[in-house]
Amino acid sequence: MKDIKEKSLSLIFTICHFSSRESLNDGCALLCHNRGIHKLKKMSKEEISISIDARGSYCPGPMIELIKAIRQAEVGEVVELLSSEEGSLSDIPAWIEKAKHELVAIIKEDGYNRFLVRKKR
């Protein structure tokens, strides 16, 4: 359990790191520490086109909901997914990588995670 938590935290940090780098390239500075997360939370809410609340859904529910939403979204739009399912932390980044979209961030909230995904193609 502790191991999973550590992996999750590490993953969140890594994703924020990459997200910050990409954002910096776009000229939009997001820093990867508390202030950065705060900014990310605030900014992302304005950018989100589709939001899905899959909290309480069993695996693979959140994953399927995300695929459906990405199908509906336009290229460049951000989809927000709320998931309390632990498997999402590994499944969703792996799917995004294969499908060549962008994982903007995974934000740890109280009892669930917020995934922000930009449709890239």
Added chain:
Amino acid sequence: MNRIIVIGGGFSGLTIANKLTKKARKYDLDITLIEPKDHNFYEPDLVFYAFNNKKMSKLYKLMHKLVKKKVNLIGMRAKKVETEKKKVILEDGTVLYYDYLILATGVKYIEKDFKYSEQQHIHNFYSPSATEKFRQMIKRFNGGTIVISPSTVPYKCPPDSEEFTFILDSYLKKRKLRDKTTIKFLYPLSVPFTVKEAAVVVAEMYKKRGIEFVPYCNYEKVDIKNNKFISFEGEEIEYDELVLLPIHEGQDVIKESGLGDKEGYIPTDKFTLQVKGHPNIYAIGDCTDLLLLKLVLFPTILHLQS
């Protein structure tokens, strides 16, 4: 008198209509079942019939023989439900009023980009005609690449594509064609089944039998000219024969009545089967938005619903 209307005479609708007759006298029930087809077809056996020579007529049963006498059977299609007026409008304009409504409308299959019957190398086993077409193909098959994909989740029978793949593997071994055949199993998720514990076993069995597993492969389209399956994730997979399960959607009556979500599935309480926002309407079976839950808890959910 309490008027109960059941729409849909598949397994769920039939079971509930017949079971309610036991309570008809006690609760003064008048039960009506609306089902346009004059027969019930046992679809779960098609996965086996794809590989045998049995007559499919065995899978048909006449509706009037399955429905109890206390049930008023109406052989017409329900066109629309008006929930405020508590009425069901049939295809010929007849109006039926209810006190309680039970929706058991199942799903329909969409032929989005092509008609299965017109494509020589694309198959499924979800209807008698499609199964017959597959039968004819597999008898003539002499080796090549067979690709199997359930298109995307959710779909009505979670284990059937895996079951089909294993039967195909055994069938080809018996015909001594397995060495000449590549079997590829494409799945929308990271593992080859929805329940992770079972998925581990399926993955091991696939490996042992030389069945290639391709994860995260959701159907997008087929390049019919070049025999290629193209996934939503951007992958292109070549085939000689493609077994592609049709995409599912809710029935027109549900969409027409504003009772479903975008795909026509009915938002249903998973404990009571009550349709959300409609205290006197219940939904059962594949028409509910619990189809996803069924993927995970199958077959428990079916048992509980019954």
